[in-house]
Amino acid sequence: MHASRYRHCLYEVEGPLLTLTLNRPHVLNALHPAAHRELADAFDRYAADPDLRVCIVTGAGERAFCVGTDLKELAATGDHAKPPTGFAGITHRFDLWKPLIAAVNGHCLGGGMEILAACDLGVASEDAQFGLPEPRVGLAALGGGLLQRLPRQIAAKDAMALVLTGAPITAAEARRIGLLNEVVPPGQVLPRARQFAAEILACAPLAVQASKQVMLQSMAVADLQQAMHERYEAAQRMLASDDAREGPRAFAEKRSPRWTGR
Missing domain, CATH: 1.10.12 (Lyase 2-enoyl-coa Hydratase; Chain  A, domain 2)
Known part of the structure; x- marks a missing residue:
């Protein structure tokens, strides 16, 4: 699959920097099997390209980074399929040593949190919202390793509060508990992520x-x-x-x- 043929993500290269955008804004960048496959292919390309050194992952539009699984598509097809590299082609990828920066705009829920946790750095807009609503619909966040990652990344009590209540939190709270590196004004998420990328690119x-x-x-x-x-x-x-x-x-x-x- 050629990157120019992607329908559900944008693969934009600028020198050594890749910006990978989840491109399903009409469903708040919720993902379905075809999107998972495209993203897996995109991350494969990033990993294999010696000229690419940093990747920013973001969502199209201002309303959402990613709200997880496209439940309407799932209800219509019953298709849960994901590539071996997991949700968005990244959550089960354990051999990618190039950096990933999450640039979070809007809602970051469920699988969106899985993507954020799989990235190395996170920047979010002040109006972003975070949460794991799965328990409120009878499920648990089992799909992308988040239950294993969170207690390795943030304090156990903060992780438990997120996981057991399903309650949403603000960007300021996400920063306080260590889910994010920085919170910035609306419209400044990608510029700040690019600054982080430039600082990384100054290193070997x-x-x-x-x-x-x-x-x-x-x-x-x-x-x-x-x-x-x-x-x-x-x-x-x-x-x-x-x-x-x-x-x-x-x-x-x-x-x-x-x-x-x-």
Whole structure:
């Protein structure tokens, strides 16, 4: 599938930056099987393209980032199918070491929260709303690993309050409990996400990927000493790279480094 043929997402490349937009605003960017497949393909492209270094994930329109599963489509078809990489093609992807930045506009509910939790950084508009309404309709947030991710990302009591009540929270509260890095005025979400991306792009790409891999994979190792002695492939690749030599050389020569990602 060519990126230009996507119907349910926009794949926009600007140099090393990819902006991936959920593009179903008529249903508040709710996702159905075809959208999941397109997004899985888009994230595959991002992972495989050596020229792309950072991805911003956002939603079309001002009303919603993503409100989860398209329930009307589900009721009509009964089709729950998702790719092996999970909801939106990202929640079950555990080998993507390039950074993901969520730029949240409007409602971020259910599966939208799953996408946010699968991203590394999060920026939201002041008027964004967050929540896990599944228990209020007889369900639990089982589909994308959120029940496993949340207590690893925020305080357990805050995670329990979100999960057990199904009550919505504001962007300010989402920032307070650690779901977000920043809350910004309406209209400033994408510009701030792009600033974060620029700060990441100033760093060596292999160093960024190594840092993400070590942080995430070490969380699976209970013993700190063992975690510090694990072998991390991205870190080994970084240490053997041209960029690992370029950084100190540029510092000594008092110039900006020229990263190649090799």
